[in-house]
Amino acid sequence: MPSFFAFQQGSDPRGATTDSSPLLGRFRAVPNAQRFGVRTQRSVLFTNSTAGRGLGRAYGAIFGNGDGSDSEDGDLSDDDEEGIIRRWARTSRDLWLEPKQPAVARAVDKWWSRWAVLAALPAALAVTWCALPFPQYDLPDDNDIDGLGFGSNELGHKTPGHGEARVEINFWFFLFVYYGFYNITALMWVTKVFNIYSLNWWPQSLGFPFTVSVIAAISITAPIPVYCFPESRWLTNHNTTWICWTFFTMAMPLIIAFAILLNHERHLGLRQSLSETQRIFTSSWWTGDTDTISGRDRPRRPPIPQAAFDPDAPSGFSLAPDATHRDRPRNLAMRKRWIPASFVRFIWFCTALFIAMMAYVLGEAYAEVYLRTLPHNTIHTIFYVYSWVVTVHLLDGLVGWILGGNEGERVGSYPLGWIFKLYFSLTYQTYVRALYARLRSPEQFIYLQILSSSFLIILAPLTISKPFHYILTVLSINGQTLPAYRKFCARNIFIRGIAENVSMLTFLGSILVLHYGSNKDVYPYFAFEQGETTRPVGPVGSPMGGGDQYNFSLxxxxxxxxxACEITAGWIARRILWYGWKVDVTGEAKTDMGMLPELxxxxxxxMVHVLQNMLFSIVRLRFH
Known part of the structure; x- marks a missing residue:
């Protein structure tokens, strides 16, 4: 595996598994801690730790207490420019390219550094991407698109949803720069998820750089013929077309990985030949069967069927010639019906990843429906918001069930559950943020925020309580112990806070750069006009509260x-959990990221990929 996606394989955990030591793919989530001067103590690292008690000596060792991680920089003076560059390069490598426990732990230890890497950095990348200036051209006067004889309203876009296209944009800039960055980020997301699962999706003979370059090239060049033929060019003006093509691009690694495993017979029997000593304790010693189904390895000794042994023979044993291979077809047929647990786990993993990718396609469809039916009154707004809330939470719950948290539960990977929880939480938040751009009165903001904050403050203590966990256990919805269950609840609350902060920071940054920047006409959804009035809403004639306009200032x-209300509600919920159950939400999250640096x-x-989805769904495409 290339060093850019390095994975330090841990030891086989069988025989020493607990509910509080989560899996990292097929391996334990505490790999090679001794490499960083940390003595692994599973009873300390992943228990239901709290602020004063749960981090333990291992946490203190990772977070800079004598780990020796800075020893390489001892000869680098702060006044030495070359030393500063080398230190910065080493820090970047230890955080992003080959994440190491001490570096990641220090980055998330303080609130300001944690906020910078988990909120400010993804938001800055997404906002910079959408702020790249498009080459723009004036619309033709005849309202005809490339001589096809129809206007923008007949292309499937209805105002005042996305807003009518105000300019034409350069197709090649969109394809190679804007859409190219979007696709590369999507491929990186899939690759990093496979990395956490500890499986390479690319062929070993080709390597990662070549394989991902080929897929990226295909994803960029395939739409060119669609654009070049006038009969199919209308497809390129739909956002949904590009979203679906990205979905197919992201599915390519799954298809390749599945094909590689089938080619290597990972779905059939044992994959490696056993030694002579190992074969003594298996049936292959007596039946002469090889360790693979296809029989590529030659038997190490002649077959000696057990049924052919004659106990009445005077000496030695005798073989019935017609029984030599009698049981061989039956044994092979039985083994062909046996699917290894590792392959079943991989199928579950692919299912979870497929559902996650489908979520943003459904989100695009949801955004289209919402935007085509604007304007909405308060009741309609709440219905749209919470119908999407229910959809995302159902998909999140399904993927969480697939991934599990304990060994033997389908995938059984805690870090994968961490990442997918972040994905779904942020997916929900991004579409709620985009909704804010079309709320038409302060009362609509107030009511939505009261519902959101109340749910957090009330449901967080309720769901973490012992009676609630007991009910879930009785109903067979959750099989975790109470400490493990509370750790998952604390993780979910922390992830919700991250999603709220990064999505709102991106939303505010994007409306600023798109309202005042050069791409204002490319994103008419965010091109607020002062004093812009709305059309009447139903028989009432105006939205709730009498507000009849929305603008940039509102x-x-x-x-x-x-x-600010969300931050306050999150702070209150965390204080309730601490004083009521001694659960430190932030401490648990810092421990997770410190011990699982790949997170x-x-x-x-x-986060960058999901934030790009929010912005990509509202760009107006009309190519010059």
Whole structure:
């Protein structure tokens, strides 16, 4: 595996498994801690730790207490420019390319550094991407698109949803720069998820750089013929077309990995030949069967069927010639029906990844429906918001059930559950943020925020309580112990806070750069006009509260106040959990990322990809 996606394989955990030591793919989530000067203590690292008691000596060792991680920099003076560059390069490598426990632990230890890498950095990358200036051209006067004889309203876009296209954009810039970055981020997301699963999806003979370059090239060049033929060019003006093509691009690694495993017979029997000593304790010693189904290895000794042994023979044993291979076809048929647990786990993993990729396709369809039916009153707004909430939570619950948290539960990977929880939480938040751009009165912001904050403050203590866990256990919904269950609840609350912060920061940054920047006409959804009035809503004639317009100022200030309310609600919920159950949400999250350093770069890539989805779904495409 290339060093860019390095994975330090741990030891086989069988015989020493607990509910509080989660899996990292097929291996334990505490790989090679001794490499960083940390003595692994599973009873300390992944228990239901709290602020004062749960981090233990291992946590202190990782977070800079004598780990010796800075020893390489001892000869580098702060005044030495070359030393500063080398230190910066080493820090970047230890955080993003080959994440190491001490570096990641230090990055998430303080609130300001944790906020910088988990909120500010993904938001800055997404906002910079959407701010790249498009080459723009004036619309033709005849309202005819490339001589096809129809206008923008007949292309499937209805105002005032996305807004009518105000300019034409350069197709090649969109394809190679804007859409190219979008696709590369999507491929990186899939690759990093496979990395956490500890499986290479690319052929070993080709390597990762070549394989991902080929897929990226295909994803970029395949739409060119669609654009070049006038009969199919209309497809390129639909956002959904590009979203579906990205979905297929992201599915390529799954298809390749599945084909590789089938080619290597990972779905059949044993994959490696056993030694002579190992074969003594298996049936292959007596039946002469090889260790693989296809029989590529030659038997190490002649077959000696057990049924052919004659106990009445005077000496030695005798073989019935016609029984030599009597049981061989039956044994092979039985083994062909046996599917290894590792392959079953991989199928579950692919299913979870497929559902996650389908979620953003459904999100695009949801955004289209919502935007085509604008304007909405308060009741309609709440219905759209919470119908999407229910959909995302159902998909999140299904994927969480597939991934599990304990060994033997389908995939059974805690870090994968961490990443997918972040993905679904942020997917929900991004579409709620985009909704804020079309709320038409302060009362709509207030009611939505009251519902959101109340759910967090009330449901967080309720779901973490012992009676609630007991009910889930009785109903066979959750099979975890109470400490493991509370750790998952604390993780979910922390992830929700990350999703709220990074999505709101991106939303505020994007409306600023798109409203005042050069791409204002490319994103008419965010091109607020002062004094822009709305059409009447139903028989009432105006939205709730009498508000009859939305503009940039209302959206900016109301969203900022909403963000402050979310931060306050999160702080209250964490204090309740600490004083009521001694559960330290932030401490648990710092321990997770400190002991599982791959969570940091993977989480950042996931967040950038989801934030790009929010912005890509509202760009107006009309090519010159």
């Amino acid at each position: 959206t900016l200030y109301a969203s900022t106040i909403t963000w 940091l770069p993977t989480g950042v890539v996931v």
